[in-house]
Amino acid sequence: MKPTGSPRKTAFIRSYGCQMNVYDSERMADLLTSEGYEIIDAPGDADLVILNTCHIREKAAEKVYSELGRLRIGKAHAQTEGRNPLIAVAGCVAQAEGEEMIRRAPAVDLVFGPQVYHRLPQLLVRASAGEKVVETEFPTEEKFDALPNDRRSVTSARAASAFLTIQEGCDKFCTFCVVPYTRGAEFSRSPEEIVDEAGRLVAAGVSEITLLGQNVNAYHGVDGAGRGHDLPDLLDTLADIDGLARLRYTTSHPRDMTQKLIAAHRDNDKLMPYLHLPIQSGADRILDAMNRKHTASEYLTILADLRAARPDIAISSDFIVGFPGETEAEFEATLRIVESVGYAQAYSFKYSPRPGTPAADSDAQVPEPVKAERLAWLQDLLERQQFAFNRNTENVVLPVLLDRVGRMDGQLAGRTPYLQAIQVDAPMALLGTIQQVRVEKAGPHSLFGVLAGGAVPVNTETRITLLEGMTS
Ligand code: SAH
Numbered sequence: 526m527k528p529t530g531s532p533r534k535t536a537f538i539r540s541y542g543c544q545m546n547v548y549d550s551e552r553m554a555d556l557l558t559s560e561g562y563e564i565i566d567a568p569g570d571a572d573l574v575i576l577n578t579c580h581i582r583e584k585a586a587e588k589v590y591s592e593l594g595r596l597r598i599g600k601a602h603a604q605t606e607g608r609n610p611l612i613a614v615a616g617c618v619a620q621a622e623g624e625e626m627i628r629r630a631p632a633v634d635l636v637f638g639p640q641v642y643h644r645l646p647q648l649l650v651r652a653s654a655g656e657k658v659v660e661t662e663f664p665t666e667e668k669f670d671a672l673p674n675d676r677r678s679v680t681s682a683r684a685a686s687a688f689l690t691i692q693e694g695c696d697k698f699c700t701f702c703v704v705p706y707t708r709g710a711e712f713s714r715s716p717e718e719i720v721d722e723a724g725r726l727v728a729a730g731v732s733e734i735t736l737l738g739q740n741v742n743a744y745h746g747v748d749g750a751g752r753g754h755d756l757p758d759l760l761d762t763l764a765d766i767d768g769l770a771r772l773r774y775t776t777s778h779p780r781d782m783t784q785k786l787i788a789a790h791r792d793n794d795k796l797m798p799y800l801h802l803p804i805q806s807g808a809d810r811i812l813d814a815m816n817r818k819h820t821a822s823e824y825l826t827i828l829a830d831l832r833a834a835r836p837d838i839a840i841s842s843d844f845i846v847g848f849p850g851e852t853e854a855e856f857e858a859t860l861r862i863v864e865s866v867g868y869a870q871a872y873s874f875k876y877s878p879r880p881g882t883p884a885a886d887s888d889a890q891v892p893e894p895v896k897a898e899r900l901a902w903l904q905d906l907l908e909r910q911q912f913a914f915n916r917n918t919e920n921v922v923l924p925v926l927l928d929r930v931g932r933m934d935g936q937l938a939g940r941t942p943y944l945q946a947i948q949v950d951a952p953m954a955l956l957g958t959i960q961q962v963r964v965e966k967a968g969p970h971s972l973f974g975v976l977a978g979g980a981v982p983v984n985t986e987t988r989i990t991l992l993e994g995m996t997s
């Protein structure tokens with residue numbers, strides 16, 4: 526327990542959902558730190574608990590309510606000790622449910638959506654005065670402009686790899702998805718702002734940056750001179766930052782996969798050979814009902830072009846099984862597309878009807894046991910593909926960014942260019958560096974390797990074409 530009378534307030538933030546929430550939580554931590562809060566690792570003693578929530582599937586949203594149940598008990602206990610910790614719900618559930626959250630979970634003091642994080646200090650003042658605060662509008666000012674720039678990850682320099690949100694919101698309105706409602710309309714940050722933030726990250730020791738957006742390849746930032754920049758332009762500008770070794774971006778939509786962006790995978794030396802490009806389903810009728818606006822064969826053409834540009838590129842995807850009306854034959858079309866692509870990694874989900882989205886109203890909902898069976902089939906196939914991809918890298922020497930402490934003493938963990946997780950026998954002194962590593966053993970989910978051949982200076986980790994021609 527914190528000593529009574531301690532002047533320093535404490536805050537705990539838990540993130541659910543996508544990487545954009547992780548990024549937003551970091552920015553909220555920066556803001557709270559600049560407001561005098563200390564960020565702590567457990568909710569128990571915190572004066573402020575923020576749950577940064579996800580609404581994408583029912584399960585994700587339900588998790589929040591069970592956590593709130595636990596927090597309510599902790600709060601009641603704290604109140605017997607004369608403390609009054611605040612419970613705040615941020616993120617996409619907050620945006621979607623607003624006041625309803627406080628009705629359902631009365632211990633909650635503060636509900637605020639993803640576009641108002643910069644207003645947190647004022648919201649906290651109101652909540653501390655006893656008001657139940659709900660703030661879910663989409664303000665006209667831009668939250669990133671108003672958030673402090675001293676990123677905690679920068680000041681503490683604890684991470685070699687960092688996320689950077691460049692684009693928010695979505696205008697695509699896929700019929701299953703809540704994102705356009707929870708995050709609002711598509712918006713791109715200015716290239717200057719992004720380059721500035723990236724520069725500060727690199728100066729603090731970050732050597733890999735993953736650019737984030739719900740629709741990151743629809744990025745279209747405008748600079749101070751009024752000139753437009755698309756994602757390949759931005760990647761080129763960022764690649765000029767001395768000391769930055771690796772660039773990645775996620776998540777992309779097939780419709781925005783331009784020839785120029787595909788060419789960047791050939792020409793931009795810092796762009797890693799990995800692309801998360803969700804197809805969701807392999808059946809054209811389902812893709813149409815999902816409002817994805819492309820066919821399965823158009824998707825395959827994009828992948829063929831990508832592989833022509835960068836033969837060793839590793840491909841990943843998201844899949845939804847049991848979308849309303851999906852027949853057995855349509856599900857099999859998904860299995861066939863998976864077989865023809867050969868994924869290095871993938872995420873797959875049972876369709877979850879989301880309130881307010883068109884597909885939720887369909888009366889052709891697929892029964893739960895059918896969804897479960899299809900998911901098991903698909904995951905079995907995807908798992909075998911991932912294992913095959915990993916085995917293909919056995920005995921290969923790959924540059925690994927050692928960005929974390931490993932599972933066991935004497936090990937560090939990191940990522941290969943193909944985003945494979947790898948445990949490496951390596952001393953702590955190498956944390957944060959890129960080393961040549963020989964892959965000794967591949968498992969379905971991660972690799973094990975040993976140091977082989979020394980450090981890779983950050984500006985020379987270019988053109989790794991060791992796995993030329995590898996497709997599965
Ligand atoms: N912008 C990305 C996806 C963001 S959501 C894109 O367009 O691909 C991440 C993933 O969650 C989606 O790709 C989809 O596979 C899954 N998802 C979204 N809504 C869902 C729902 N209602 N039920 C099940 N899965 C869903």
Ligand code: SF4
Pocket residue numbers: 695696697698699702703704705739740778
């Ligand atoms: Fe959701 Fe579709 Fe937008 Fe992706 S593109 S965030 S799935 S609406």
Ligand code: F3S
Pocket residue numbers: 541542543544545546578579580581616617703704707708739
């Ligand atoms: Fe979830 Fe919102 Fe991200 S719904 S996936 S946290 S954009």
